[in-house]
Amino acid sequence: MAKKPSAAGPTTAATMALTRAGVAFIPHAYAHDPAVTDFGTEAATALGIDAERVFKTLMVDTDAGLGIGIVPVSGMLDLKALAGALGGKKAAMADLAIAERKSGYVVGGISPFGQRTVLPTVLDDSALEFDTILVSGGRRGFDIELAPADLLAVTRGTAARIRRL
Numbered sequence: 701m702a703k704k705p706s707a708a709g710p711t712t713a714a715t716m717a718l719t720r721a722g723v724a725f726i727p728h729a730y731a732h733d734p735a736v737t738d739f740g741t742e743a744a745t746a747l748g749i750d751a752e753r754v755f756k757t758l759m760v761d762t763d764a765g766l767g768i769g770i771v772p773v774s775g776m777l778d779l780k781a782l783a784g785a786l787g788g789k790k791a792a793m794a795d796l797a798i799a800e801r802k803s804g805y806v807v808g809g810i811s812p813f814g815q816r817t818v819l820p821t822v823l824d825d826s827a828l829e830f831d832t833i834l835v836s837g838g839r840r841g842f843d844i845e846l847a848p849a850d851l852l853a854v855t856r857g858t859a860a861r862i863r864r865l
Contacts, residue, residue: 710837710842712811713804713838714812714813715814717854718813721853725850728837729842730742730747732841737808739808739809739840752774752826753834754833755772755773755823755824756770757810757811758770758793758810759810760777761792762782763783764787767786767791767819768822768855770823770827772824777863778862781862786820803816805839806839812851822858823851823852823855824862826863832845832846832847832848835851
């Protein structure tokens with residue numbers, strides 16, 4: 701895997717954070733349709749990658765504070781499970797304006813890397829079944845492929861079952 705962004709993708713806060721951390725990643729750029737709001741499914745389809753390997757980064761507001769949940773685009777986030785993994789009892793999706801302000805990214809392009817505010821992060825344990833997964837690279841139309849262990853190391857995250865079954 702490439703350690704630096706290439707012509708295949710832009711330089712973003714996410715790619716810079718991964719490069720600084722010395723983490724190998726593969727950039728995947730694709731043409732984003734501005735009419736599409738299901739960003740993760742669009743990425744999986746455009747890149748020809750199984751939706752189980754493409755993950756969405758979601759910000760939540762729990763009674764323990766803000767946090768990040770990363771789940772496959774083929775499924776849904778279990779808010780109660782994520783709240784528990786973050787040390788709380790209940791959670792709701794964070795307000796979009798707060799998610800954009802705290803992450804420094806627009807919704808649909810929120811990456812787990814290079815966020816303005818470092819938040820506790822939980823990766824769904826299904827990611828560990830794959831050698832590599834894809835997450836947003838910091839803008840719509842741009843994903844990053846990397847090993848789940850590298851994602852956990854860079855975000856100082858944990859893995860837990862946080863998807864709805």
